[in-house]
Amino acid sequence: MTKNNHNQWVSWNENIQHNYNKRFEIKTEEQFSEVIKNAENVRYYGSKQSSSDISAGTDTLINIDNYNKILETNTALKQVTVQSGMKLKELLEYVESQNWCIPCLPDINTVTIGGALATGTHGTSGNLLASYVVRCRLIIADGSIKTIEDTHEFMDALRVSLGVLGAFSTITFQCVENYTLHIKEGPERDKLWLNKLNSYLNQNDFLRILWLPHTDIGYVIKGNKIDPSQEVVEDLGPSYLKNRRKVSKILYKYSHVIPWSTYFANKILHYWFFRSKKEHKGSLYQATVTKSRGSTLELAEWTVALDVFPKVFEELKAAINSFKNKSFVHIPMDIRFINQDNSWLSYAYNNSTTVTMGCVSRNAASADSYEAFETIENIFLKYGGRPHWGKRFIAKDTELSKVYPKWNDFKELRKKMDPTNKFLNSYLSRLFGEKSPRNDS
Incomplete structure (x- = not known):
């Protein structure tokens, strides 16, 4: 020792x-x-x-x-x-x-x-x-x-x-x-994926949505279990997609000084990195996105019951799309889903299905002035939302x-x-x- x-x-x-x-x-x-x-x-x-x-x-x-x-x-x-x-x-x-x-x-x-x-x-x-x-x-x-x-x-x-x-x-x-997952990914308009959320959850073994603020687009990732021998024609999109985080770092470099510049950065990132459709297969670990972090960032994440999530989403979207405040959010906001849980301090305690929504600031050093964190917290608390214990919150x-x-x-x-x-x-x-x-x- x-x-x-x-x-x-x-x-x-x-x-x-x-x-x-x-x-x-x-x-x-x-x-x-x-x-x-x-x-x-x-x-x-x-x-x-x-x-x-x-x-x-x-x-x-x-x-x-x-x-x-x-x-x-x-x-x-x-x-x-x-x-x-x-x-x-x-x-x-x-x-x-x-x-x-x-x-x-x-x-x-x-x-x-x-x-x-x-x-x-x-x-x-x-x-x-x-x-x-x-x-x-x-x-x-x-x-x-x-x-x-x-x-x-x-x-x-x-x-x-x-x-x-x-x-x-x-x-x-x-x-x-x-087990093996067959993954299909692609962009969808907010009205489409939000209206089909329940059916997507019922019809797929894996669902994750990377929401793109200021674009009206969600990048939907759906997966289903298949026999490992089943053939899937792999399409991972253009090779330049791997550079998204590097480009994000450049585009968001001064967003803490000029928050509204995030609006245009998100438009650019959507155009270059979130328009492709992809398809592939692999084991749970191979086919999805667990990874290390390449650079420092700050995160907040809030959870809410599935039945009230559409209301939360619409209110949140209106708040962060507005130019009347400084709550401009770096993309993507990660939307995930958790089954009901009995752990006392679980986000999913006493909820049939819980939706989680992450908010990221690529500029860790200026995260204390990232207004979106407080805006999102206030909206989620209004609807009984719960914070992720390992991420930022004031409550x-x-x-x-x-x-x-x-x-x-x-x-x-x-x-x-x-x-x-x-x-x-x-x-x-x-x-x-x-x-x-x-x-x-």
Whole structure:
């Protein structure tokens, strides 16, 4: 175990910084447990890619990047047990090597498993990643370790818990047999895809929509399971499509200074990169878009029940298409879908189907002045929307208690499991309506 003293922690986007007194690089469960036991105030982190301030801001920090081993594979049950610091990419590659998959495909694969679970990471047309956890070992505030099975009374509270009930040590995932998707992509007018949303969800195994603000166009990605031997004539579009992110970076370079320039940048990006129709096939991981991030960016994401999404969308579209404000949004806004979930702090708790909508700022350094984040948050909260725990939002205890039915139950359980607020930083203290911890750097 390596110990570092008196340094500064900086997020991947470089816009969140905190001082700390002690930082530990751990490789074993015993080291993980020992540091938590002896710390007065502690957080743990891996890739540092969260846009919300949940990973640091405490006197003691634990880096779990090297706590990343595959511990056990149960071939008969299709289960794999890993340490919580493993990157999602490594887990997915290993699972696929067994001809299995975890049918939840998040947008990026460089996050740690522990962080992905704690913040409710999800894909589309399926469940949260946390839904596939059948067992875990949890290090609680006194340093002791509890094994929690999926039948445990607190598992639904633990699955999505922001790391405030304890630290995930090892996690056992339930996998399924791998499958092949036939993917078809192409642009559709907003009136078309919005009116057909329910039928698209019913008729397809995979659905994702990249909405293009200021263009009246959504880029619709539909997929269905097929026999792996079925032939598909592949068409990946023009080769220049791979340059979209590079061109976006150039076009949005000064959009924080001249917000309305985003309107024209989006028109250009739509014309060059979102008019092609594409068709291909592959396994779940091969055919869809999980990837690493090539450059820093800032994200907000909100969720709302499917039955109210059309109202939310029309109001949101009117707000960000208006030249009366500065809420111009970089493209694309990512629209995905989650099945009903029982996790207390899940975005899909108590909803039959939930729609998620992401909002991105390509200029991470100027994200605090990106007016669209606040505009979108206000609209979603109006309709009972819930924020993604790992992304940007302003809402705190008062607002969250209105949109999460189990919010107060979770707060009571958190206080019971961590009576000294060992796992809270200043951001999380405000989130749960608690007094700030000792370290407020």
